[in-house]
Amino acid sequence: MRVWAIANQKGGVGKTTTTLALGRSLVLRGLSVLLVDLDPHASLTRAFGVPSDPQPAGVVDLFGAPPATLAGVMRPAPVEGLDFVCAQTALATLERRSANQPGLGLALSQAITRHTGGHDVVLLDCPPTLGLLMVNALAAADRLIVPTQCEPLALHGLAGMVRTGAMVERSRQRPLPVSVLPTLFDRRTRAGRDTLAQLQQEYRELAWDQAIPVDTQLANADALAQQVFSGEPGGRAMTAYARALDWLLAGEQQLERAA
Ligand code: ADP
Ligand code: MG
Secondary structure: OEEEEEOOOOOOOOHHHHHHHHHHHHHHOOOOEEEEEOOOOOHHHHHOOOOOOOOOOEHHHHOOOOOOOHHHHOEEOOOOOEEEEEOOHHHHHHHHHOOOOOOHHHHHHHHHHHOOOOOOEEEEEOOOOOOHHHHHHHHHOOEEEEEEEOOOOHHHHHHHHHHHHHHHHHHHOOOOOEEEEEEOEOOOOHHHHHHHHHHHHHHHHHEOOOOOEOOHHHOOHHHHHHHHHOOOOOOHHHHHHHHHHHHHHHHHHHHHHHO
8 A cells, every 4th residue: 555645835736636536536546545634624534525614534533532543434436436534623622632642643644554445546636734634644654745936836745745855854764755846827827837847857756757737626625525536537627637647656666676
């Protein structure tokens, strides 16, 4: 089982969209995928049409005493081969409530290690803050995927996230390879083109040499869910995500050869 964390300390860069689109693309290749919504904003959960009231079972329960299992809290998505775990609004206060409970940084990692649900890939949709949930995600991940909006200010967020990944890598003594995925690319704007060029020059082989284009079909949660869960997902962005997945999987093979 592979665990990919989709993270960036900046909001609105396409983390949730990337999680859904990569999840769907993996399923189309015949793999079984579990998506975990770690963001208290719960955009991924909403995309699956799950209301936050009454509060669904989900990620918070993995931090309970005793902790719930992933199999106990996951739900099937409307697509065969895809399951998901909901975020709850209670995630927002998890940090404060668990301040005197040591060892919670590994709760997710342990839940994933114990998981026997037969999933090939687990995708973690991370919150934009560097707190307990992000720490859990990075501790559990085999790989860090950083969606980065193609606009000048986004490069700061990217640098911060890459530094955080390197810090985690040092402290856990297990590699955490980073892949940078340029998103929301508008090739008609100068700023978009310049940012993409700069990003690819600075990050070289860590960055995909293409970008996910802005696609009006993905511009809101409803449209996104419709796209991602339709029988034949097409469209500019979904097609690009399928190519991005080729790149990510090729990198995976390289890692396996190197190991
Ligand atoms: P994050 O999870 O990083 O906050 P989202 O995935 O929620 O980011 O994306 C932020 C907003 O941008 C959402 O409204 C989403 O629908 C939109 N969006 C994401 N990717 C694209 C894209 N390729 N084309 C158009 N809109 C997009
Ligand atoms: Mg999100």
